[in-house]
Amino acid sequence: MYSGNDTFLPEASPRMKGLLSLYYWTIGWVYYGPVLLSVYIVSYFQAPQTYDAWLRRRTKALFKFINCKLQIDYAEELPEGEPLIFMANHSSLIDLPLLKAVVPKCYVGLLAENHTNYFMYGSMVKRMGNIPIKRENIRASLKSFNLAKQALQQGFPIVVLPEGGRSQDGQLVPFKRLVFRFAKDSGAHIVPISFSGVFNMKNKGSLHLNPGPITVRFGTVIRSETIAEMELDEVLSATYNAIYDGLEPFEAGKLSAQ
Secondary structure (H helix, E strand, O other), X not given: OOOOOOOOOOOOOHHXXXXXXXXXXXXXXXXXXXXXXXXXXXXXXXOHHHHHHHHHXXXXXXXXXXXXXXXXXXXXXXXXXXXXXXEEOOOOOOHHHHHHHHOOOOOEEEEEHHHHHOOOHHHHHHHOOOEEEOOOOHHXXXXXXXXXXXXXXXXXXXXXXXXXXOOOOOOOOOOOOHHHHHHHHHOOEEXXXXXXXXXXXXXXXXXXXXXXXXXXXXXXXXXXXXXXXXXXXXXXXXXXXXXXXXXXXXXXXXXXXX
């Protein structure tokens, strides 16, 4: 269990923490920088599903290189050959490579439109099939969800971070409703994913990288036939509760609720 402290090494001095952070950032970029550059180049010539397994292996290896132990648990086997929407909590920049490392399928991500403005990264993620979404514009968001439905029909799972942005304190925050309208209309199953440990590793308010144990829990699948019988807010609540239940106390906000 995590206590909510901002580091896994409370006995280390601030100077030592800074040096360790610099070391892990350096190791990470020396290893993963060439991987991203390779994907950037290959994405011009090949469909993402052709290099996805390679990228997933390299991304999982990244966490080993920076001394971060991944524990991945499944409540049940994922349905094969059926449309899936993976939904996870979002409290760190680390969530993005973590998703690539642990989701065992080539997926299409729904991401904030401003991500596509980043140099090289923005054009790469679009070529990989990811769909930008304008959070503040409902009409534009609906167009993005229509593209996501098409991706589901083509056999690609969708990945969504329903909080709509990174948590400021690592604890689970209320979900956005619009994405659940898409989930309900899509006819897909929802797979809840709970990430614990990522906020302690790298939070939005700090540049420090503090690798430690990360637990990833794939919860019980919320099946499409169940979703069809539920109201929109019931689908939201069921997904929220499933992710909440899979989190360690700090990330879920359970300690403050006690």
